Amino acid sequence: MPISAEEAAEALKNIALVERRASILRGYERGAPHLILWGLIWVIGYGLSDLVPSIAGRAWLVLNGVGVAGSFLLGRAAVVGVPMAGEGHGRRFAAFSATMLAFVLATYYVMKPHDAVQFGAFPPLLVATIYTVFGIWRGARWAASGVVLGVCTVAGLALFKEHFMLWMAAVGGSTLLVTGFWLRRA
Numbered sequence: 015m016p017i018s019a020e021e022a023a024e025a026l027k028n029i030a031l032v033e034r035r036a037s038i039l040r041g042y043e044r045g046a047p048h049l050i051l052w053g054l055i056w057v058i059g060y061g062l063s064d065l066v067p068s069i070a071g072r073a074w075l076v077l078n079g080v081g082v083a084g085s086f087l088l089g090r091a092a093v094v095g096v097p098m099a100g101e102g103h104g105r106r107f108a109a110f111s112a113t114m115l116a117f118v119l120a121t122y123y124v125m126k127p128h129d130a131v132q133f134g135a136f137p138p139l140l141v142a143t144i145y146t147v148f149g150i151w152r153g154a155r156w157a158a159s160g161v162v163l164g165v166c167t168v169a170g171l172a173l174f175k176e177h178f179m180l181w182m183a184a185v186g187g188s189t190l191l192v193t194g195f196w197l198r199r200a
Contacts, residue, residue: 048089055078059074060134159190167186
């Protein structure tokens with residue numbers, strides 16, 4: 015029995031919805047390990063920044079290196095056997111990382127933060143913005159994570175400036191960790 019044009023259109027619409035949902039879920043699955051990794055890095059880095067500020071700069075340098083290398087390896091592992099995704103993935107990730115680093119350094123140069131709190135608040139606000147914008151196209155959970163991270167960062171600046179770094183270790187790192195586990199369960 016042949017199907018009508020309306021039934022065919024409805025079937026194609028349903029297929030497109032399933033493809034979109036599957037793509038969002040794949041993105042969550044691939045992003046979750048990165049959030050867990052960076053959540054741990056933030057807990058350690060911001061914690062050290064508050065508890066042992068004399069080593070904060072060196073600690074962040076090492077932690078960011080570990081984070082970038084870890085994210086690269088996680089990204090490579092996620093696209094093994096995915097022909098189109100694997101093509102140039104490493105170069106795109108490296109270019110994105112270099113662009114974000116250049117933007118952060120240029121912003122610090124232009125804005126000249128006058129204390130460690132301002133210096134430490136900018137990266138989470140940038141990450142919050144990236145996740146929120148990314149979530150507009152790639153899934154509400156990304157956007158929710160970005161909004162929560164941004165609100166928590168501003169709240170920490172307003173309410174806990176003296177221990178902002180410890181706040182970010184606990185709340186910022188936890189936001190990334192919880193989101194990572196939330197994305198894994200999607």
